Amino acid sequence: MTTLVMLSSLAVLAVAGEVLWGERADRPDPSAVLRGPSAEHLLGTDHLGRDQLARLLSATWPSLLPAVAATLLGAVAGTALGALTAVVGRRAVRLLGALINLLLAFPALLVAMFLAALFGAGAGGAVIALAVASAPGYARITQTLAAQVAGTDFMAAARVLGLRRHRLLLRHVLPHIAEPLLLNTTVAAGSALVALSGLSFLGLGVRPPAYDWGLLLNQGLDRIYTEPLPAVAPGIAIVYAAVAFQMLGEMLAGAAARRAHPLPEEERAARPARAGRPASADHVLEVDDLRVDLPTVDGVVQPVRGVTLALRRGEMVGLVGESGSGKSMTALALADLLPDGARATWSTHRFLGADVGSATRKERRGQLATGIALVFQNPASAFNPSLRIGTQMTEAVRTHRGLRRAEAVDLALDRLHRVALPAGRRLLRSRPFQLSGGQRQRVAIATASMMRPALLIADEPTTALDVTVQRQIMELLHRVRDDDATAILLISHDIALVADACDRVLVMYGGTIVESLPAGELAAGARHPYTRMLVASVPDLDADPGRAPHAIEGGPPDPYGTAPGCAFRDRCPHRLERCAVEGPVLSPLGPGHDVACWQPLPAPPSRARQASEEAQK
Structure with a gap:
């Protein structure tokens, strides 16, 4: 609301300022030269007797329009330059990257001042100068975003189809990076306003008889010790507008992250809750009527709709179902790792006998960090590629158990030996990308067992692995269960694997357990x-080969x-x-x-x- 009020006031002043106060702002009065603030002239008058408040209000449009124009010109030029790196050849990519790096080597404000002096003082020259100076920043941001799109499969398919570069740019690159660029452009408009006002203040922007807030600030500076208000008021207007643009960018960024507002408390409270069952001593986890609401632009998605499950110590339970049935979202809800905006509700949720809902967020995070471990489907994305394996394996035990570095390293070496990775200290000094897929998955299991968790959630731990490595991974999970009495929730599409490895199977469909x-x-x-x-x-290998599956x-x-x-x-x-x-x-x-x-x-x-x-x- 604050952002909307601020922007609305600027819009009204920009449209009505010149109409309502333009004539008074340009009318000289020799009898009222350099007057101080009074009831007739709230901000005083200038050296020609013109009303300073009227000039401040009517300068809203001449101050905002060049800032928006410079921002848009710089954004268009920089975006085009940066986006080209996603559709041109390797040599051109290197040349464009070198050009962007060269342009970024010079401070944007100094470049704007140099170009404004080169083009000649005036509003048009200042706008072009600032647009040229700001374009490299947009180019770097666009280059980074476009690089993520350039390596995707759909871009490769579009190239195979023979689409021209302008169509690749307009149909496949820009739509995927438009949102962050729009947010950055909105925030940059405030900085452009400050920069243009600074150029006018230095005499490189708007020149008399035209005026903007920067020029008014310059004209009032001579009297700042005797009459500070005529100099302070334009500065306040510049800060007010810049903050409004900054808040608009933050508001749009927050809306983009949320995509929709979470469910109101009264709607959540309206759901019927079932009476929780009494706690069981041998149960690690007990959940009744677990539900997850995920707000989107098209409405609220309910990937989990009333899941009830319980896991005992040392028990391996399989969770199977088609893609989209809610298996992974259930695991994330149990581990308190739902995406921003998502809400989990339940009638009963106990972990190690304690009520999860009654604990504070800090207590819940600490309890889940030490009691629950996750093995994700893709270990390549689960590890930080810039950190060594040893750092990532020992981080949790050093943080939550208070172990010294040497003790944590010894524990990590023992866990690696348990998962049949005898490389030892050499492997701890490696980074994730230096390991094979099977090795990364073994390290993930070893890392998960560092805290001796009561519950291990393994989300598709054998996907994309050959059958030999799959069997080894399952043997490792059984070893973790047997050694530490860890309960394991195994999520998998492999029905045969789950039937062979687990004690009990939960079948999930449509966000709930059906069997x-x-x-x-x-x-x-x-x-x-x-x-x-x-x-x-x-x-079935014994089935008739001619019969359709x-x-x-x-x-x-x-x-x-x-x-x-x-x-x-x-x-x-x-x-x-x-x-x-x-x-x-x-x-x-x-x-x-x-x-x-x-x-x-x-x-x-x-x-x-x-x-x-x-x-x-």
């Missing part, structure tokens, strides 16, 4: 239609949707009328087996019974 069952029953004992279809889609028809539910009923009903061949109006809840079917379905599929016959029936036939 929980022992891992040994996953292949033949699943009762939810989605789980059966998910298991059936796993390739099984696929689940349709797609996952709309994350923006709020329709009642079962999320799987549109794809379920066994749906009932009740499924369209009422969502099923997770209910027990047997020991360790829960299903969220109004009509669970019948249990398949046991192997002995099936063999007997075949023998009778």
Whole structure:
């Protein structure tokens, strides 16, 4: 609101200032020369008897317009120069980079002063001078942003299609970097106003009879010791407008980061909460009705909609489901690592017996930092490429356990030995990009075990690894579980891997758990239609080569949707009328087996019974 009020006042003065006070500002009065502030002239008069307040107000447009013009000209020129580095050849990229570095070697304000003197005093020369001086800064920012786009797959595909450079620039580069450039341009408008006012103050900008705030500041400086207000008032106007532009940039940056406002407290409180179950001594984690709301420009996305789970010490639980079912977002919510603006709510959330919701943010962060560890899908992005492996492995234990550097290094060497990386101190001195994918994943597991966490969340830890390394990674996870009694939540798309490695499997669909069952029953004992279809889609080496692989028809539910009923009903061949109006809840079917379905599929016959029936036939 403050930013909008400030900008609105500047806009009104820019439009109405010349109309309302222009005539009075230009009318000399020989009888009132160099008067001090009075009721008739609040800021006094100048050496021709003209009203200083009227001149200050009517100078709003001549002060703001050149600043905005210089900013836009500099932004367009610099953006074009920097963006070219994403669409030209390697030699041209090097030449453009060298040119940008050369231009940045000179201070922008000194370049503007030199060019303003070269072009001749006047508003037009000052605008062009400042635009030329500010263009290298925009070019460097654009070059950095465009470099991230230039290496993407869609840019490579566009080049293969033979698109011309101007189309690459307009369709593929600039749309992806427009937002940060716009924010930077908005903030730079305030700096341009100050710079142009400074040029006018030095006599290199606006020249009489024209005037702006910088020239008014210069004219009032001679009387600053006797009448300071005529000199202070233009300075206040310059600062006021510059701060307004700066706040506008910050407001736009905040809006771009949030994309939407989080849910209001009253909407969150309106959700029905279930009574929390009593704490269990052998449970590391207990969560009931976990929900995540992610605000976007198109509305609130609900990737997690009422997840209930519990993990015991030393238990490995698999979490499976299609892409977009909410598995990774559930893991981030449990670790308190949701993106900015996202909100997690629950009816019960206990970690190591303590209520997470009642702890302060500092206490919760400290507890989760020492009790929960994550192994991400891509270890290359999980490590800082500029820091050595040893620094990143020992940082947590030195911060939270207070270990000395030598003790932390010894512990890191022991953990590396446990994950079959005997390189020792040489590996600790390496950086992440010097290791292979399998080595980075091993280091990630070793780093996660440094704190001896009670819970380890492994999000697709074997993706993009060959089968031999996958088996080694799973053996390492089992070793961490056995040695430290760590509970492990394994998120994976590999149904066979989860069935073989885990004790229990949670099947997730549409942001909620639809079935929980022992891992040994996953292949033949699943009762939810989605789980059966998910298991059936796993390739079978013994199947007929000519038969097409099984696929689940349709797609996952709309994350923006709020329709009642079962999320799987549109794809379920066994749906009932009740499924369209009422969502099923997770209910027990047997020991360790829960299903969220109004009509669970019948249990398949046991192997002995099936063999007997075949023998009778």
